[in-house]
Amino acid sequence: MSRSDDVLKVHRLAHTGGSAALLEWLAARLGGWAGVVDAAQGRGPESVLRGVAEMNARGVRSAVLYGAGTVTLLFALEGGRALAAVLDQPPAPQAATLLADAAVPLALVLRAEEAARREARAGLAEARAREAVLHLLMNGRLSTAHQVAEALGPSLPEPMRMYVVECRTGRRGEVTRRCEQLTGGRAWIVRCPVYVRHLIVLVPADLASARADHDPLAGALVEVDPDCVVGVSGEARLREAPAAYTQAFHALAVARGRGERHARFGPGPELALAAQAAGAGWAGALLAPLHAYEPRRPQDPGGQELRATAHAWLNFASHATRLLKIHRNTLAARLRLVETLLGLDLARLGDQAALSLALRLTPGGGAGEDAPADAAARAGEDGPPGAARPGEAVPAPAARAAPDLDELLRDPRLTAWARAHLGPLSGSEAPAGARATLRTWLAHDARLVPAAAALGVSVPAARKRLTRIEALLERSLLRSPSARHDLWLAHRAEELAG
Structure with a gap:
């Protein structure tokens, strides 16, 4: 292969494959080892690093190091780095020329790769900053x-x-x-x-x-x-x-x-607006132990962090780990602490609904954070730690409600909201058995498998029924954030009014 062919090959590899492809070809072409040695960062074989440091100290652009049966050829690159090739003695006659020809395109491609890495880091930093803005808003x-x-x-x-x-x-x-x-x-x-x-x-x-x-x-x-x-x-x-x-x-x-x-979003009554006047005191009392909580160690989560954890989990179930950037075991431990502080059982949909409402009715609460995993994530199948398993006895929706929640739900404003919220289920466009399907699903803590068993249908059939109800109510049920908490509260308010 002529020198011109080698030069064309070097430039083609630098353009299409980057520094890694170019160095791999050089090593194969010369029958030895070829790489970039960085004396400042200590990257490269120890013997070669000493040679590069000596070359940089003397201010020369190339050097030859002789060892036991080997010869190392060095060509300076920018930033204190060098292109190095460790070859058996005697080296091929064209080795020094080939490395000299490769040094310039290699330096250019290394600079381009570093710029690409800096751009990627800047893009990631901006994405994280934008995500932080969303967290602050929420x-x-x-x-x-x-x-x-x-x-x-x-x-x-x-x-x-x-x-x-x-x-x-x-x-x-x-x-x-x-x-x-x-x-x-x-x-x-x-x-x-x-x-x-x-x-x-x-x-x-x-x-x-x-x-x-x-x-x-x-x-x-x-x-x-x-x-x-x-x-x-x-x-x-x-x-x-x-x-x-x-x-x-x-x-x-x-x-x-x-x-x-x-x-x-279809117009409809908002629970937080309907319950604000009547429920603010109830919500404050329910969450008081959480807001007053002081961790024993500085590194442990405080009340506000626990509140944010509960809020994220209520909206996104196990996917809250992606939002909070914590391990699933950390999420489970924090939820257990929230349960202990508030006296709730978050495996039960009624207690989840009570906590969800309380968070929305107190300062700093909200109805959703940023957002969401793959579109196939099913809130109804992604139950909380300790949730009932198929075949276990599951109480009716009212069984685990938080203390005094029933009193709040008896308020006429909540009754009116509940009837308006559930009204489409009794309309002419409602599929047959819509109310029964939804009530059964809620009674089983919004879990598809036990709900399907109670309805006497397959899990895909139960999911299809709930999908039709989603379209009817114009609310998400099977994907988080789900309307399941509001629907539980609406059903309970309607029961109390009846």
């Missing part, structure tokens, strides 16, 4: 969220509509670019830290269509990918971001069954 820390958002750009929109976009992971970048183009860069976009297929987009209210049946932005986003679906919240202030996320997630469940593949 925890009601608006001032800090604004400060971080201003540094990253754009500003957080106020008022806004929240869009949850579900698409294939490989298309999220394209969806992001399309959204930035359509909104003139004014939308705040963050990849969901829980559901890997989701993007969460805060769109200025003046850019989102006021018509529920016509949303050009959502329509344009679903055209990016055949698998793309979009759920849109109602108009909201930033302090209402948790509720807006939950609304958008419920709308996403509806959008999956529609031909246009996008939907807006």
Whole structure:
């Protein structure tokens, strides 16, 4: 092979395969070892490192080291590094020339690879910072969220509509670019830290269509990918971001069954609004032990961290580990502590519902964090630690309610909310047995397997029934965040009124 062929091969490998492919070819071509030695970082064979350090100290660009039966050829690269080849004696006649020819393209490709790594680190840092802004919003820390958002750009929109976009992971970048183009860069976009297929987009209210049946932005986003679906919240202030996320997630469940593949949250009564006046004192009393809790050790979670853990778990079950960046054993330990402090049994849907309502009715509470795992995650199959297993006796929905919750649910405002919330189940469009199906599912702590057994149907058949009820109620049931807590409370309020 001629020198010109070698040079062409070197440049082609540097362009297509990077430094690793180029070094591998050099080693094979010369019949020895070839690599990049970094004296400052101590990367490389010990004998070669000493030679590179000596070469750098003397300020020379190349050197030859002789050993027992071997010869090492060194050619300086930038940053105190060197291209080194350890060969048997005598080396091939073209070895020094080939290494000299390879040093320049190798230096260029190393610089390009380092730039790519820095860009990747910067992209990851920005993604984490955007995720942090979302966490701050969901925890009601608006001032800090604004400060971080201003540094990253754009500003957080106020008022806004929240869009949850579900698409294939490989298309999220394209969806992001399309959204930035359509909104003139004014939308705040963050990849969901829980559901890997989701993007969460805060769109200025003046850019989102006021018509529920016509949303050009959502329509344009679903055209990016055949698998793309979009759920849109109602108009909201930033302090209402948790509720807006939950609304958008419920709308996403509806959008999956529609031909246009996008939907807006259907108007309906909000539990937190209906219960605010009557339930604020009850919620404060229930959560008082949690808010007053002081850990024994500084490294242990305090009351606010336990509250955030409970809030994330109620919304995302075991997927809360992705949101909180903790191990599943840590999640289970924190939940046991919450149970002990509050006197609840979080394996029971009634106690989950009580805690969910209390968190929404007290300052710092919310109705959803950022978001979500693969679209196939089933909240009903992902029960909490200690949940009842198939075949075990499961009490009716009222069996494990928190103390004094029944008194709250007897309030006329809660009764009116419950009847409105459950009204579609008795309408002309309701599938046969919708109420019985939903009641049985709730009575079995929203677990599909025991609910299906109680209904006398297969698990896929029970899931299909609940999917039809999702479309009827325009609320997500089988994917978290699920409406199961509100439905449990509505059924209990209706029972008490009856």
